[in-house]
Amino acid sequence: GGYLPIAATAATEEVYDAFLGAYEEFKTFFHGHTYTGNALACAAGLASLEVFDEEGTLDALSGKIERFTQGLAAVAELPHVAGIRQAGVMIGIELVADTATGEGYAPRRRIGHQVCMKARERDVIIRPLSDVIILNPPLSITPSQIDHLLETVHWSIEQITQGRDQDQGDDAP
Numbered sequence: 669g670g671y672l673p674i675a676a677t678a679a680t681e682e683v684y685d686a687f688l689g690a691y692e693e694f695k696t697f698f699h700g701h702t703y704t705g706n707a708l709a710c711a712a713g714l715a716s717l718e719v720f721d722e723e724g725t726l727d728a729l730s731g732k733i734e735r736f737t738q739g740l741a742a743v744a745e746l747p748h749v750a751g752i753r754q755a756g757v758m759i760g761i762e763l764v765a766d767t768a769t770g771e772g773y774a775p776r777r778r779i780g781h782q783v784c785m786k787a788r789e790r791d792v793i794i795r796p797l798s799d800v801i802i803l804n805p806p807l808s809i810t811p812s813q814i815d816h817l818l819e820t821v822h823w824s825i826e827q828i829t830q831g832r833d834q835d836q837g838d839d840a841p
Contacts, residue, residue, distance in 0.1 A: 674709035675701030725807050733757060735811055736803075739818035746822065748829035759803040761821065763829060773799055779828060786824040792817055801825070 677699070689695035703709060720726060733756055743761060744752050750764040763780060765773045773779040780796025787794050794817075795802045805817060 672706075672709045672712045673703040674706050674713060675703040677701070677704075720807075723808075729756070729807060732807075732809060732811070732814060735814050736818070739814065743818065743822050743825065746825050746829070749825065757803075757805055757807065757809070760797070761801040761803070761825070763799045763801065763825065782828045783821075783824045786827050787820050790816075790820040790823070792820040792824075794821065 677697075687695050687697045733754075736757060736759065737754065740752050740754065740759065740761075743749060747767065748763050748765065750762040750767050750770065752762070753760040763773065763783070765771050775798070778796075780799040780801055783801055784794050784796050795804075801821065803817065803821065805813070809817070
């Protein structure tokens with residue numbers, strides 16, 4: 669899996685109309701994106717939409733979302749998980765030093781980063797935004813891949829937050 673960048677600017681008709689006029693009026697929206705109109709990316713995007721239709725990707729999504737929701741229940745029970753935010757298959761798992769007080773980890777410890785590096789030991793690539801673990805899998809993820817992802821995230825959080833394998837840094841907690 670990989671990606672091919674493409675960009676677009678979207679606006680309401682009212683905003684669009686505000687930029688209409690003769691060139692000499694300089695009402696034109698003099699802006700563009702590096703990847704605007706990338707022919708290869710447009711072709712790849714159309715092909716992806718065709719695959720979505722052929723494979724019923726969107727039809728299968730509700731079952732995958734439910735599988736994530738159910739699997740995240742075990743992650744939510746971990747002692748350093750303050751909360752889980754989920755919108756479809758996009759997920760944020762917030763880690764804190766103390767869930768009772770909401771006290772976060774000292775930034776120098778980079779707990780989120782440590783959790784993500786730990787997950788790589790089980791061939792899972794996730795990313796942190798500070799101490800929030802971000803899961804943003806492809807819509808084509810399979811049920812067994814969802815299970816592996818969630819089991820690995822659970823294990824990685826446990827390993828790091830329960831002191832089994834963490835770098836304490838200079839200013840713990």
